Structure formats: structure tokens, C-alpha cells
Amino acid sequence: xxxxxxxxxxxxxxxxxxxxxxxxxxxxxxxxxxxxxxxxxxxxxxxxxxxxxxxxxxxxxxxxxxxxxxxxxxxxxxxxxxxxxxxxxxxxxxxxxxxxxxxxxxxxxxxxxxxxxxxxxxxxxxxxxxxxxxxxxxxxxxxxxxxxxxxxxxxxxxxxxxxxxxxxxxxxxxxxxxxxxxxxxxxxxxxxxxxxxxxxxxxxxxxxxxxxxxxxxxxxxxxxxxxxxxxxxxxxxxxxxxxxxxxxxxxxxxxxxxxxxxxxxxxxxxxxxxxxxxxxxxxxxxxxxxxxxxxxxxxxxxxxxxxxxxxxxxxxxxxxxxxxxxxxxxxxxxxxxxxxxxxxxxxxxx
Numbered sequence: 001x002x003x004x005x006x007x008x009x010x011x012x013x014x015x016x017x018x019x020x021x022x023x024x025x026x027x028x029x030x031x032x033x034x035x036x037x038x039x040x041x042x043x044x045x046x047x048x049x050x051x052x053x054x055x056x057x058x059x060x061x062x063x064x065x066x067x068x069x070x071x072x073x074x075x076x077x078x079x080x081x082x083x084x085x086x087x088x089x090x091x092x093x094x095x096x097x098x099x100x101x102x103x104x105x106x107x108x109x110x111x112x113x114x115x116x117x118x119x120x121x122x123x124x125x126x127x128x129x130x131x132x133x134x135x136x137x138x139x140x141x142x143x144x145x146x147x148x149x150x151x152x153x154x155x156x157x158x159x160x161x162x163x164x165x166x167x168x169x170x171x172x173x174x175x176x177x178x179x180x181x182x183x184x185x186x187x188x189x190x191x192x193x194x195x196x197x198x199x200x201x202x203x204x205x206x207x208x209x210x211x212x213x214x215x216x217x218x219x220x221x222x223x224x225x226x227x228x229x230x231x232x233x234x235x236x237x238x239x240x241x242x243x244x245x246x247x248x249x250x251x252x253x254x255x256x257x258x259x260x261x262x263x264x265x266x267x268x269x270x271x272x273x274x275x276x277x278x279x280x281x282x283x284x285x286x287x288x289x290x291x292x293x294x295x296x297x298x299x300x301x302x303x304x305x306x307x308x309x310x311x312x313x314x315x316x317x318x319x320x321x322x323x324x325x326x327x328x329x330x331x332x333x334x335x336x337x338x339x340x341x342x343x344x345x346x347x348x349x350x
Contacts, residue, residue, distance in 0.1 A: 103184065106224035109133045110197050118159050121200045122170035122211060122252070129201035131221075132213065134159075138229035139192045140172065140255045141295040141318040141342050149183035152176070155223070156253045156295075156318045156340075157194065158231045168234045168254040173200075174320075175223070178216035185215075185223055190295075190342045193229040197221040207332035208323060209248050233257040233316045238277060242286025244335045247321040256339065257316045263291055264309040269301040272338065278311050287337055291315060291347070295340035303344050315339055316346035 104110035113133040116124070121132065137157040147153035155175040162168035175198055177185050188194065198213035198221035215221035236256040240246065247253070262278045265271075272292040293301045295318065304310065317339040324334055341347050 101220055103220050104197050104222045106195050106197055106222035109135075109195075110222075113197050116200070118157070118171055118173050121173060121213075124200075125211070126201045127204070129199040129214070129219065131197070131219075132200040133195070133197050134213070135195045136193060136226070136229075137196065138231050139188060139190050139194055140231050140253075141190050141340050142188060143294055144299050145295065145297040145342075146187065146189055147177060147182045147185040149186065150179050151182055152179045153182050153185065155185065155188060156320075157196065158253075158255060161232065162234050162254075163232075165234050165236045165240060165251060165254070165256065168256075169251045172252045172254045172318075173211060173213055174253050175213040175215065178214075180217040181215045181220070188223050188225065191228050191230070192225045193227040194223045194225055196223045198223075210321070210323075211248075211252065231255050235259070236319070238275060238289050239286045241289050241319055241337060241339075244287070244321070244337070247319060247335075247337060251319060253318050253320055255317070256319050257314055258289075258339065259314045260312075261315060262309060262311045265301070265304050265306050267306050269293070269304060269306060270299055275312075275315070275339070289337045289339060291317075292320070292338040292340050294320070294338065295342050296344070301344070301347075304347075311350045313348040313350045315341060315348070317341035 104113075109115060110131075110133065113131045115133045115135070118134060118137060121134075124130075126132070134157070137159040139155060140158050141156045143154045144151075147155070155177065156172060157175065158168070158172035160168075160171050162171065175196065196213065198215045199219045200211075200213050202209065202211045203214075213221075233255045234257065236258055238258060238261060241251075241256065241258075243250075258275070260278045261275045263273045263275045265273050270293060272290040272294075274288045274290050276288075293299050296302075320338040320340050322336050322338060
């Protein structure tokens, strides 16, 4: 079953988050690998139940097909009986009545925020969530090229310079912005140097395990462009990126460049597709890493044809991971690895 953006919107209308499941299949050529998982459709709408911080969900990737990794890049805190998945700082009763503090402006560090660096957040592993101020990081990618009103979005930021993957490790982090907060982040783009106020924590409920910054209607934050900056992508291999641990605990969403890889596009150019070393590798040597149009304008590959194999001289993009909403038979969530180019100039065909 292949899905278009319209299909995903229809699915969202037909069922609430976490209750709608669809068959997702990942294929890998030339190896025959098959994966089965579940996800709730929703396109890029990022619909949340009440934006209270309780179970915010972001169906915020381009619609993927039923082949390749065909999931939805998402941050979906499941509702917890005690703290409602709300950053671990309030119980369900608090969430029901809390209207949130005033929105900060990021003209200066907001009262109550603790100044930090991205590296320090990685070292601190905050839990419960901590109101945090990060100044001077550079935006490396934004979902669909930019946040828009009423659509949850993700912003990736990175700090410092690096020449190797090891040097870049733990210098990048994702900002998850809920649908009701997204309009406040409109205009932020790759290459902006920003000051950010958001809630930092490692979300570890329901099998998830991602260190991130979060903003929603209760846990309010901001981002302000203060200039421009450049982050140089570091060389990486699919094998180095090919594990969940590589994203969650080892490197984070760093800007990378992989060389001499191949992939076959799907029947939709809004679909992700698996990559493999052009020279080949042994089956099972690493998890599949896919190329995703998630950070491209309109979430669509351009300049490529459908259902065609390509050999790439290089691919540059932000290393990422998506977790479909829900789990199969109550098991742990499936986690898929991605590379997000920001423009098609970063997808260099041989």
C-alpha cells in the first residue's frame, strides 16, 4: 500500500493519533529485507489532542510509501497515567488546568531559563525537563524547509566546528515544536544562527529514548535569528550511522556527508528510499539508513525519476530517526534511520 499526502490526511481525519495503524514495509535493494510496523497517518499536520504537553504528536514527515522505510518522522509521547507524557514535570490534573506561562521573546535569556550549550545538555541528560537557553547554535535543517502555523515541525541545530564524526558527536539536537506553537517559529531556516529557549530532556517513555528540546502551548519557548552561520558536514559511512544507538546516544542529529552510495526511488517522490554502499556490503552488517525528503521544500525530491536506481557520488544531510506512532502487539516502537538533505544540490548523482 503506497500513500500520498492526501491519503495521509484522510487517515488522520478518520482516526485519532495512536489508534490508526497502517502497514509499513521497508525494502532494501539489492538485499531482500522486510520490516513490519504500525503508524498513524497524518501527513505534515502534526495534530495534537490539546497541545497541553500531554501526548503531543508530530506527524511531520513526507508521506512515505509502503516500501523503503515508509513511516512518519514523529515525536509521539504516549499518554502516561501519572504524568500524561508531559515532560515529566506535571500530573494529568495540572495539565488539564494549566494555561501556560507567557510566551518568551528570546530577545534575551528568559527568566527561569538556564544557559547551556548543546554539549552540556547531552552531558546533563535532564529529566524531568529543564527550561534551557541555548545561544548561538546554527540551524542545520527544518522540516519542509520551514515551520508553518498549525503544523508541528522539527528544527535541527548544531554548534561548534568539527572535521570528523567523532568530533561532531553530541553537538547537535532536535527542537520539537508542536502545532499550536509552530507559527512562532516561522521564518527560521537552515543557516540561521539562533538563540533558543525550550525544554530540554531525554524522553524515555514507551520505548522512546531521544534527547531533545521541546516547545508546546504549556511548555513555552522561542527562537530568534541573531545572524548566520555555517556548519560543515562531516564524512560518515552508512555503517557508522547504521544503528539506533548511533542516533540516540552516540552522535545525535549531526550534519553528515556519505559518499559512494546507491538507492532506488519509489513510485512517489515524496517517499523515502533505502541507501546502500554502491560497492555493496554484507547482509546484516548494519541497519538500513534511508534518504528522506523531509527537510526539502514541500517534502518532495526533485530532479529524480520514480522507480529508478541511482548511484550517488555523495549525499549530504542531517542524520535523523523517525518513530512511528504506536507499536505492533504492544511491543517496543520501531525506529528508522534517515538522512535529510536540505536541497537537491546535496544529492549528487554520479
